[in-house]
Amino acid sequence: MAGAVTTIRTAPKGGHEGRGTALTEPRLVRWLLLGLALTFLGFFLFVPLLLVFTKALEDGWQTYLASVTEPVALAAVKLTLITAAISVPLNLLFGLAAAWAITKFRFRAKGFLITLIDVPFSVSPVISGMIFVLLFGAQGFFGPWLAEHDVKVIFAVPGIVLATLFVTSPMVARELIPLMQSQGSDEEEAALTLGASGWQMFLRVSLPKIRWGLLYGVILCNARAMGEFGAVSVVSGHIRGLTNTLPLHVEILYNEYLFSAAFAVASLLTLLALATLALKSLIEWRMSR
Amino acid sequence: MVETADKRLTQKGKVLPSPLPVSTRKGRRFPGGSPLPGFGLSLGFTLLYLTLVILIPISTVSLKTATLTWAEFLAKVTSPRALAAFELSFQSAFLAALINCVFGVLVAWVLERYPFPGRRFVDAMVDLPFALPTAVAGIALASIYAGNGWVGSWLEPMGIQVAYSRIGVIVALTFIGLPFVVRTVQPVLADLDPEVEEAAASLGAGRAMMFRRVILPELVPALATGFVLAFARGLGEYGSVIFIAGNMPMESEITPLLIMIQLEQYDYAGATAIAMVFLMASFSLLLLVNILSWRRSRRLSGNA
Numbered sequence: 001m002a003g004a005v006t007t008i009r010t011a012p013k014g015g016h017e018g019r020g021t022a023l024t025e026p027r028l029v030r031w032l033l034l035g036l037a038l039t040f041l042g043f044f045l046f047v048p049l050l051l052v053f054t055k056a057l058e059d060g061w062q063t064y065l066a067s068v069t070e071p072v073a074l075a076a077v078k079l080t081l082i083t084a085a086i087s088v089p090l091n092l093l094f095g096l097a098a099a100w101a102i103t104k105f106r107f108r109a110k111g112f113l114i115t116l117i118d119v120p121f122s123v124s125p126v127i128s129g130m131i132f133v134l135l136f137g138a139q140g141f142f143g144p145w146l147a148e149h150d151v152k153v154i155f156a157v158p159g160i161v162l163a164t165l166f167v168t169s170p171m172v173a174r175e176l177i178p179l180m181q182s183q184g185s186d187e188e189e190a191a192l193t194l195g196a197s198g199w200q201m202f203l204r205v206s207l208p209k210i211r212w213g214l215l216y217g218v219i220l221c222n223a224r225a226m227g228e229f230g231a232v233s234v235v236s237g238h239i240r241g242l243t244n245t246l247p248l249h250v251e252i253l254y255n256e257y258l259f260s261a262a263f264a265v266a267s268l269l270t271l272l273a274l275a276t277l278a279l280k281s282l283i284e285w286r287m288s289r
Numbered sequence: 290m291v292e293t294a295d296k297r298l299t300q301k302g303k304v305l306p307s308p309l310p311v312s313t314r315k316g317r318r319f320p321g322g323s324p325l326p327g328f329g330l331s332l333g334f335t336l337l338y339l340t341l342v343i344l345i346p347i348s349t350v351s352l353k354t355a356t357l358t359w360a361e362f363l364a365k366v367t368s369p370r371a372l373a374a375f376e377l378s379f380q381s382a383f384l385a386a387l388i389n390c391v392f393g394v395l396v397a398w399v400l401e402r403y404p405f406p407g408r409r410f411v412d413a414m415v416d417l418p419f420a421l422p423t424a425v426a427g428i429a430l431a432s433i434y435a436g437n438g439w440v441g442s443w444l445e446p447m448g449i450q451v452a453y454s455r456i457g458v459i460v461a462l463t464f465i466g467l468p469f470v471v472r473t474v475q476p477v478l479a480d481l482d483p484e485v486e487e488a489a490a491s492l493g494a495g496r497a498m499m500f501r502r503v504i505l506p507e508l509v510p511a512l513a514t515g516f517v518l519a520f521a522r523g524l525g526e527y528g529s530v531i532f533i534a535g536n537m538p539m540e541s542e543i544t545p546l547l548i549m550i551q552l553e554q555y556d557y558a559g560a561t562a563i564a565m566v567f568l569m570a571s572f573s574l575l576l577l578v579n580i581l582s583w584r585r586s587r588r589l590s591g592n593a
Contacts, residue, residue: 025496030403037399038411040392044464045417047439048429055432094338101331105321113335115579119343122571124525125423126545127350127564130552134349139557141349162346169342188325198326220419227422230527230545234552247424247528254428254532266425273420280420281413 052270055263067253067264075241076249076265079157083232083245084225087165091221092214095172100206103180104188114177117170125230129163132235136162155237160245163231168224175217176210183209216283223276227269350568353561365562370538371547375566377455378544382523385462386470389519390512393470400471401478415471418464423528430461431532453535458543461529466519473515474508481507510585514578521574525567 024030057064067073098117102110120128134140136153146153153159187209191201207214229247236243238252246269253262321328354362365371399405400412418426434441434451441452451457481504489503527545535541542550544567551560 024402029496033395034399034403034405037392037395041396041411041414043440044467045414047433048426048464049417051429051433051439052425094335094342097331097334097338100327101321101335104325105323105328105332107321107332113339115575116339116343118575119347119572122521122525122575123347124527124545124548124564124567124571126527126548127525127567130548130560130564131346131349133552134353134557134561135346137557139555141352162342165342166346169338185323185325192324192326201325202327223420227420227425229422229424233527234549247422250422250424250428259432262428266428269422269425273417273422273425276420277413277416280416281409 049270052263052267055259056267057260058263059260063260064264064267067258067261068268072241072244073249073265076244076246077268079160079243080226080245082157083161083164084222086161087168087225088218088222090165091169092172092218094169095174095176095217095221096214098173099176099180102177104185117173120166120169125167125228126234128167129231129234132159132162132166154235155239156243159235160232160243163235164225164228167228167231168221171221171224172214172217175213175220179210179213212283212287216280219276219279219283223273226272347568350561350564353557354565357558357562361558362562362565365559366566370542371544371563373539374542374544374547374563377458377541378524381455381458381462381543382520382526385459385466385523386516386520388459388463389466389470390516393467393515393519394474394508394512396467397471397474397478401475416468418467423465423526424532426464427461427529427532430464430529431457434460434533452533453541455534455541457533457535458530458541461533462523462526465526465529466523469519469522470512470515473511473518477508477511478504510581510588514581514585517574517578517581521571521578524574525571 025033098113101107102114133154136142136146136159138147138154140154151158153162187205188201191205192198196204226245227247228245229251232245233248233251236245236248238244238248240252244252246265250262250266250269253259253265319328321332357365396415400408400415431438431452433439434444434457436442436445436450436452438452444451449456451460485503486499489499494502525545527543527549530543531546534543534546536546544563548560548563548567551557551563
């Protein structure tokens with residue numbers, strides 16, 4: 001469901017520049033509203049951020065570095081990177097194909113297809129994980145067959161990848177559909193008229209047109225793939241060094257009261273989130289120019 | 290697309306040289322109604338991917354539910370523990386979405402209308418709950434509101450226990466839902482025609498009255514969408530809640546956690562039955578969002 005909101009937007013133009021006194025509030029009211037809004041955001045956004053880094057460094061740099069470089073933490077980093085490296089490109093391909101089909105052609109039940117793409121956003125993360133347990137778990141539909149052929153999906157890496165794939169599948173498509181809808185296909189038709197082949201047209205005309213929107217979708221998809229917790233938690237089995245992604249590793253450390261280690265690893269994920277937001281703002285700024 | 294091409298070919302009887310024939314053979318149009326290539330490939334891949342990654346997995350919930358008798362299903366979803374979890378989830382998601390409606394409008398208002406140093410930065414940070422992994426948000430909020438935490442140590446002497454109580458659930462869901470209302474209301478606020486406000490001012494309306502009678506009615510459709518989005522997200526949320534909620538059965542156990550616990554106990558039938566109820570609720574909300582946004586777009590184009 002996040003798609004409805006994360007779609008590329010332009011930065012606020014706002015401001016009171018040029019507004020007459022009748023169109024703005026008395027200075028006192030303005031200060032009060034501003035203060036109230038910033039206090040609310042302070043408590044909900046900035047205090048948690050500050051806390052993560054404070055707690056991470058509470059026991060000094062030595063502990064911090066040890067927490068993020070111990071073998072189990074590195075294994076979690078590796079698994080997180082592998083999961084993202086598989087699910088992001090696949091969802092990128094899916095996003096491109098879905099957006100191309102939806103925005104360039106007319107066919108029946110298109111609205112239904114768009115709603116279907118959005119489904120993973122409205123499913124609870126725990127249910128997103130559960131459905132793969134029902135499919136591939138020991139008592140699942142394909143469970144006996146998988147056991148016979150000695151393939152492990154649940155409580156193993158494939159399950160983690162599948163759950164992540166499900167959860168993040170709408171991310172790229174959600175960004176591309178409105179963008180390509182607004183751009184139309186005049187340039188593509190011109191390229192074809194001038195004799196370009198289908199792939200030439202796609203690579204030289206269509207892709208450059210959507211590159212920023214594509215990057216935007218990929219960044220958001222990546223952040224979600226690396227940070228997914230609920231769905232992955234169901235299918236992982238929490239086997240240390242084998243099936244723990246970074247968020248799961250954070251949970252285990254926290255539940256073992258290893259707070260500074262938990263926050264040290266959490267700070268890595270927080271830095272990822274901050275980098276994502278920075279890149280996102282940069283792209284919004286590029287696109288609004 | 291086809292119509293325009295037709296026009297181009299027959300313009301004043303003069304046939305323009307176009308390598309894009311309108312139809313491949315007599316009477317047959319392009320698949321998908323456009324001369325662009327890749328209709329079969331892109332739609333085929335999309336449908337295959339949707340089927341494998343989304344449809345087949347999600348259909349297991351109804352397939353598994355179908356193996357239960359109606360009486361078994363009812364017994365699972367109306368057990369006291371399940372009902373308590375449903376109540377907590379719906380209630381806290383509703384309250385959190387309501388809080389976000391009030392503060393979401395305030396934040397959107399301030400960001401759109403009041404210039405202040407660092408506004409661009411604050412604006413970007415509003416998306417933090419989308420970008421921050423929920424587990425990180427969960428442990429951070431739990432530590433802040435615990436009895437010895439930065440805010441908790443200050444609230445607890447006043448008799449307010451946030452962490453490990455139902456209030457904690459609301460705090461976590463408020464964090465998670467924060468961007469939804471802000472980001473749906475903000476563009477509407479930015480697009481408001483200043484002339485309407487000028488007209489209201491010239492007719493003698495004060496700012497408070499103007500907000501209530503002129504601005505707020507314009508925001509209501511967006512606000513409704515934002516509310517439903519935040520509510521739906523809060524309903525299913527797991528990661529940020531489990532650390533701060535006490536997770537006491539019947540008291541502070543959210544529905545996704547109950548599903549998780551039943552899965553860990555290999556009670557797949559129980560977990561699926563509860564998940565089925567939850568999926569129905571989510572899909573109804575998804576439908577509601579689509580209806581709301583459809584009505585919004587119709588309203589916008591109708592007024593234009």
